[in-house]
Amino acid sequence: MTSTVPPLAGGSDGYTRLKQTSNTFLDNAHAALQDADRIQRRDLMALFMPIVRDAAMDSFGQFEELRQQVKQVKQHTLDHLDHYLAQFEREALQNGNHVHFAGNGDEMNSIVLEICQQHSARRIVKGKSMVTEETALNDYLKRAGLRVMETDLGEYIIQQAGETPSHIVGPALHKSAADIRKLFLAKHDLGERDLAETSDMVGEAREVLREHFLKAEVGIIGANALIAENGYSMLVTNEGNGDLCANLPNVLIVCATIDRVLPRATDATAMLRLLVRSATGQAQTCYTSFYSGPRREQDIDSPLETHIVLLDNRRTEILASDYREMLQCIRCGACLNHCPIYAAVGGHAYGWVYQGPMGSVLTPLLTSLEQSAALPNACTSCGRCAEVCPADIPLPDLLRDLRHDETRQKLSSPRWRLGLRLHAWLARHPMLYHALTGLGIFSLHLLGRRKGSFSRLPLAAGWTSQRDFPAPEGKTFMHQYAAMQREDQAREHKAAHAAESPPAPGPEKSARPKTKRTRPARPGKTRARTDQAPPGKAAAGKTRSRRPAQGRAPSERIEPSLGTDWAGEADNDAGGPDER
Amino acid sequence: MSDSPRSHIFARVQRASRPAEAEAIQRDLDALGTAPRADLPAPDLATAFLANVLKNSGTVDCVANRSGVVKALAEYLYRHFRSHRLVAGNDPNLAAMPWREAGVLPRFGTVEPGEPVALSYALLGVAEIGAIVTVTGKANPAANNLLSEHHIVVVDATRLVPDMESAWKRIGEETAKSGRPRGINFIAGPSSTGDIEGKLVYGAHGPRNWHVILMGDVPATALAEAHTLAGR
Numbered sequence: 181m182t183s184t185v186p187p188l189a190g191g192s193d194g195y196t197r198l199k200q201t202s203n204t205f206l207d208n209a210h211a212a213l214q215d216a217d218r219i220q221r222r223d224l225m226a227l228f229m230p231i232v233r234d235a236a237m238d239s240f241g242q243f244e245e246l247r248q249q250v251k252q253v254k255q256h257t258l259d260h261l262d263h264y265l266a267q268f269e270r271e272a273l274q275n276g277n278h279v280h281f282a283g284n285g286d287e288m289n290s291i292v293l294e295i296c297q298q299h300s301a302r303r304i305v306k307g308k309s310m311v312t313e314e315t316a317l318n319d320y321l322k323r324a325g326l327r328v329m330e331t332d333l334g335e336y337i338i339q340q341a342g343e344t345p346s347h348i349v350g351p352a353l354h355k356s357a358a359d360i361r362k363l364f365l366a367k368h369d370l371g372e373r374d375l376a377e378t379s380d381m382v383g384e385a386r387e388v389l390r391e392h393f394l395k396a397e398v399g400i401i402g403a404n405a406l407i408a409e410n411g412y413s414m415l416v417t418n419e420g421n422g423d424l425c426a427n428l429p430n431v432l433i434v435c436a437t438i439d440r441v442l443p444r445a446t447d448a449t450a451m452l453r454l455l456v457r458s459a460t461g462q463a464q465t466c467y468t469s470f471y472s473g474p475r476r477e478q479d480i481d482s483p484l485e486t487h488i489v490l491l492d493n494r495r496t497e498i499l500a501s502d503y504r505e506m507l508q509c510i511r512c513g514a515c516l517n518h519c520p521i522y523a524a525v526g527g528h529a530y531g532w533v534y535q536g537p538m539g540s541v542l543t544p545l546l547t548s549l550e551q552s553a554a555l556p557n558a559c560t561s562c563g564r565c566a567e568v569c570p571a572d573i574p575l576p577d578l579l580r581d582l583r584h585d586e587t588r589q590k591l592s593s594p595r596w597r598l599g600l601r602l603h604a605w606l607a608r609h610p611m612l613y614h615a616l617t618g619l620g621i622f623s624l625h626l627l628g629r630r631k632g633s634f635s636r637l638p639l640a641a642g643w644t645s646q647r648d649f650p651a652p653e654g655k656t657f658m659h660q661y662a663a664m665q666r667e668d669q670a671r672e673h674k675a676a677h678a679a680e681s682p683p684a685p686g687p688e689k690s691a692r693p694k695t696k697r698t699r700p701a702r703p704g705k706t707r708a709r710t711d712q713a714p715p716g717k718a719a720a721g722k723t724r725s726r727r728p729a730q731g732r733a734p735s736e737r738i739e740p741s742l743g744t745d746w747a748g749e750a751d752n753d754a755g756g757p758d759e760r
Numbered sequence: 761m762s763d764s765p766r767s768h769i770f771a772r773v774q775r776a777s778r779p780a781e782a783e784a785i786q787r788d789l790d791a792l793g794t795a796p797r798a799d800l801p802a803p804d805l806a807t808a809f810l811a812n813v814l815k816n817s818g819t820v821d822c823v824a825n826r827s828g829v830v831k832a833l834a835e836y837l838y839r840h841f842r843s844h845r846l847v848a849g850n851d852p853n854l855a856a857m858p859w860r861e862a863g864v865l866p867r868f869g870t871v872e873p874g875e876p877v878a879l880s881y882a883l884l885g886v887a888e889i890g891a892i893v894t895v896t897g898k899a900n901p902a903a904n905n906l907l908s909e910h911h912i913v914v915v916d917a918t919r920l921v922p923d924m925e926s927a928w929k930r931i932g933e934e935t936a937k938s939g940r941p942r943g944i945n946f947i948a949g950p951s952s953t954g955d956i957e958g959k960l961v962y963g964a965h966g967p968r969n970w971h972v973i974l975m976g977d978v979p980a981t982a983l984a985e986a987h988t989l990a991g992r
Contacts, residue, residue, distance in 0.1 A: 225958065241799035249795045256792060260785050262770065262777040275940065281766035333964055334955035350955060357957050382953060382961040389965065390907075410940060419964035420906050420951040427902030427943070438769065443789055449924035450795035460954065463798065464816060464889035467966075468946040476942050480898045481870070492765070496772035504776075 201531035202543055202552035208529035209558075218354055218526060225353060226523035232461025233514060233568065240457060250454055251572045253447050254508045257408075258499060264408040264441045265490075271411030275473035278487045285315030288491045292317060292400065292433055293324050295487055299431050301326065301397035305389075307415070307422030308332035309402030310348055310511060311435050311491060313533045314546065317400075328400075329392045331421040333385055340367045346527030348534060349459050349513035354526055357381070389421070399425035399483070403436040404455065404510075405448040406488075412470040413488065414448045416455065420467045432483040434471070437491045439499070439507040445470070451510055454570035458512035494546050503578055506541050508571035515565035515575060521558050530555060537565040537575040544582055553591045556582035617656050625654040797923040798888050801989045805887050805920045806978040812890025814990035816949035817962065818970045822983040826857050829914055829975050834862035836912065836971060837877065847871045847908070848879040851899035854914070870901040871908045878904035878911055878967075884930055885915040885974070888923040891948035892972065893931065895941035905945060911967040913947070917976025 201208060213219065237243045257264050272279050282288035288311075296304065304321060306328055312318070318328045318339070330339040334352040338345060341363055345351030352360070361375045364384055375381050401422045403413035413434050415422045426432055442448050448470075456462045474486045498507055516522045516536030527535035532552070534542045540555035556579045565575040586592050587600060606613045628634055628651025636644050643649050655663075780788075800808040801815075810820050821832040837844050848854045848866040859865055871878045880900055882892035892913045894900045905911060921927050927946075935941055951966030962968045 221957070228958065239799070242796040245796045249793065252792050253789070256785075256789055259778045260780060262774040263780070263782065263785050265770070265773055281769050283765040283768055287765055331965070332955070333953045337955065350958070352955055353958060355956075357959075360956055378956045378959045379961050379963075381956060382964060386963065386965055393965075412940075412944070418949075418952045418954075420966035421964070423902065423945070424906055424965060427896075427906065438773065445928045446794070446925050449928070452924075453795070453798065463812070464891060464946075464948040466816070466947065466949040466952055468891070468948070470944040472940050472942055474942070476897070476939070478897050478938070479942055481902050482896060482942055490769075492769045492772070496769060496776060499773065500776040 200543075200547060200551055202547070203531070203554050205529055205531060205554035205558055208531055209525035212525045212529050217356060219524075221354070221356065222523050222526055225517065226520075229461070229514075229517035230568075233458060233517065236457035236461040236463060239463065240453070243457075246450065246453055247570055247572055250447070250451050250570075251508060253443065253450070254571065257441060257443055257447075258439070258504060258507055261438070261441065261499065264443055265438055267408040268406050268411060268441050269490075271408065272406075272473070272488055273411075275411045276486070277411070277473045278485070280487060280489045282489055282491045282493075284493050285491070288315050288435065288489050288493075289317050289320040291487075291489050292435070293321055293326075295431065295433055296321065296326055296398050297324075299397055299485075301431065303392065303396045304328045304398045304400060305331050305392050305396040305425045305429065306335075306399070307401035307417065307425045308335050308351075309400070309435055310345075310533060311402055311437055312400065313345060314493065315491070317435070329389065329396070331389050331393070331419075331425060332417070333382065333419060333421075336385060336389065337363065340364075344528065345533070346535065347513060347516055348511055348538075349516075354528065393424045393428050396425075396429045398431045398433060399427075399429040400433045400435060401425050403434050403440055405451060406436055406441045406490075407443075407445050407448050407470070408441055409444050410472070412445065412472045414452070415469045415471065416452065416465050416467070418460075418462075418466045423467050423469050426469065426471055427482050430484050432471070432474075432486045434486070434488045435491065436488070437493065437495055439495045455510050455512050458510075458514040458568070458570040498545050501545075502581060503541070503545055505573050506538075506545065506578060508573050509538055509542075510571050511538075512570055514568045514570060518564040518568050520560060520562060520564070525558075530558075537579065538573075541575060541578045541582065549582065549585060549589065549591060553586050556580075556586065614656070614658055618659060621652045621656050622654060625652045627651070794925060797925070800887055800922065802985060804979055804982060804985075805922060806917055806974060807982040807985050807989070808922075809885050809887040809890060809915075809920050810972075810974060810982055810986035811989035812887060813948075813972045814890075814986055814992055816890045816970075817952070818890070818949055818972050820983065820986065821971070821973045822978055823973060823975050824977075825975065827861055829973055830857050830859055830862040830864055832973050833879070833912065834864050837864065840910065840969075841876065845875070846877050846879055846912075847875050847904065849881070849899045849901060849904055851881040853881040853916075854879060854899075871903045876909040878908035880904060880911065880913045882913050882915045882919065883934060884927055885920045885972075886922075886924060886927045886946065887920060889946070889948055891946045893927060894945050894947070895931075895935065896943035896945070897941065900945075902943075905947060906951075906966045908967055909963070910969045910971065911947075911950070912971045912973065914973045914975055917974055917978050 240246070269279050280291045282291055304326055306312070306318070318330070321328050330336045334350055335345070337352040337355060337360055341355070346354040357378055360381055364375060364381055368384060368388055370384070375384065401415055404416045405414040407414065413436065415426065417423065442451065452468060456465050475482045475484055495507060498504060515538050516527070519536045522536040530536070530539045530543065532539070532543045532547065537559065540558055543552045543555055559576065559579045561576050561580070563576050566573070569575060587597055590597070606616065631651070633648040633650050634644060635648050637649050640649060801811045802808045810822065813820050823829055823832050833846065834844060837846060844864045846864060846866040847870070848868050850868050854866070855868065866879060880894055883895055884893040885891070886893065892915055894905060896902065921930055931944060947970070950962045950968055950970040951964045952960055952962050953964035954960050
């Protein structure tokens, strides 16, 4: 058995799947912002995807109840993963599968290659699987002389173009129809043709790939869920390509990670309700299939032999860590579709397999924080990802914790860390903080009085290199707040004295509502739970201890960083003590 | 088979898991209750099912009995192909249709290249998701569901279930004797893709058209109401 493969390097054919470029995120992002055509397409997606997702949520009914129920089941499963993983293995073996375990990507790749070689297979058809992107399986098999065809249209397109996915659900959405037309004309030797319409291109890929489906000896698919009670794996597609991979070749290999296990079939379909609506805004995907094993006596087609490869690749590390909640991820891509950073720079800037908020958490955990320290910083803490995450993962919290780890491991620049330490120390001395900010604001007010803004400021080049800094009005937020409070008290005092006369229905409001952030409610978008603590309290509690496992509402986590106003408040500042 | 990664993974998973007896785990799981299902578009099961099939870009027919099925099939085939050629799975329910009444004579077996229409008989129809369910076996060759241009499915109205939970229950009952099927397929629409600029195109790999014939005792208004609900 020869399953030794030379070490991977960026090939001339454009296969660069394992060359991680997460650490040059800023440069990647800068480059991405030069392409006007792609920017426009990203903007459109960022506009369109949230709308279809929201519409799907609304028509569902009890979406929040569903989200909480599925989350509880998932947490229960992770709490007892030893039990459920063993149960899945038992049932899968009983169903006639070969079950393999792989500690890391290389192990999985060599298991898959070995199976292919045992069957002298040369042609492989493959359904969409992020796990195999993670292990760079295609490269590995190709190096051993096998011909692997991606059959999901998006994956097929980027495979032909020698690119990596820019989105976990729509891997080729960064390419224009014109790009794809050019690609197909160059790659498919089919003579003169127009390919003017999208449907023409889809039709051409259909014809080309059907040939491969009919000739392939091995099919490889991923799994959206592994069902412990009956050993089935769930496969969700719209194209039906995964089902062709699972049914036509004589050998089927299912590649999945151990965290895909769910207890019951009904749990898998409950999760599906979240998945389809969050991913594409559909109420149901076209093909949702459950496969148990090889051909039965009464079957007339389908694989004679089936393998399930269960990959760890650091999931057990995540399971034992404070980042366990990340294992609740169902890979729907909603956090990408709602992330302002992702919308601005696109998926390739993230420099590895996973993108957007979930990618910024997963990439450091699956590779290393050293290799991807830029990613947890690619976040504005706006909290939209946590709001829409169907698995209710506190993504901004996890990103903040990773930044915390960066600081502790001294991966950020010493100057940055010094600044944070200074800020944290100040934030814990509110009197001094207020005195200093008051002085600073007042001096800036005096200095900038004439022009109204600064085109240059010491220590603020990051701001002033791009735009002017407006001169402050003279008083800090806290000063203004205290003044309003005093006014309020005076008014109450007066009212108490004039108690015999009814209170005047005056137009003046109390100062309190003014201090609250009054973000206009976005109907159908904000689905925060109701167990929120007041923002100040929650944030203060959060800065002291690491994340508690449960009971956090998405919106309370994001409050402090949304308005700069909060930054001056006593000991609750977003970038403060927890960043040390 | 690789034994050492297995024991290594299990050891690590066990260290991170909460120790408990199987019974206690089952009790905890049961205590979590069941997930809510999607709101049905109509209180009547058949209407809801038809409306969701339409929303999933399927087309529908409603007939009273088997004679209605073959008549509807004949019309569909004539409308699209000006012929009565058809491939049907080896399903006793399909074999028993009064084919001669409508002059349709299907070939029973697996779709071959160049044969555009396949007919299936659904194990179930699921109203919540507008899907039909088939299980693998000689009655349902994979090619018939996945490679034909037109996939037509007959659903008996007595085989409609409201949601996925009841679908699983019914699948368990229906397959109790034959054992776990190799594959269980929920199909809800023609094969589609949005991978090129997010534009929805039908017939990515599989059928471009998906036609459902609901057979049985269905309210007379169901079809019209379903069309109204689906807006098409």
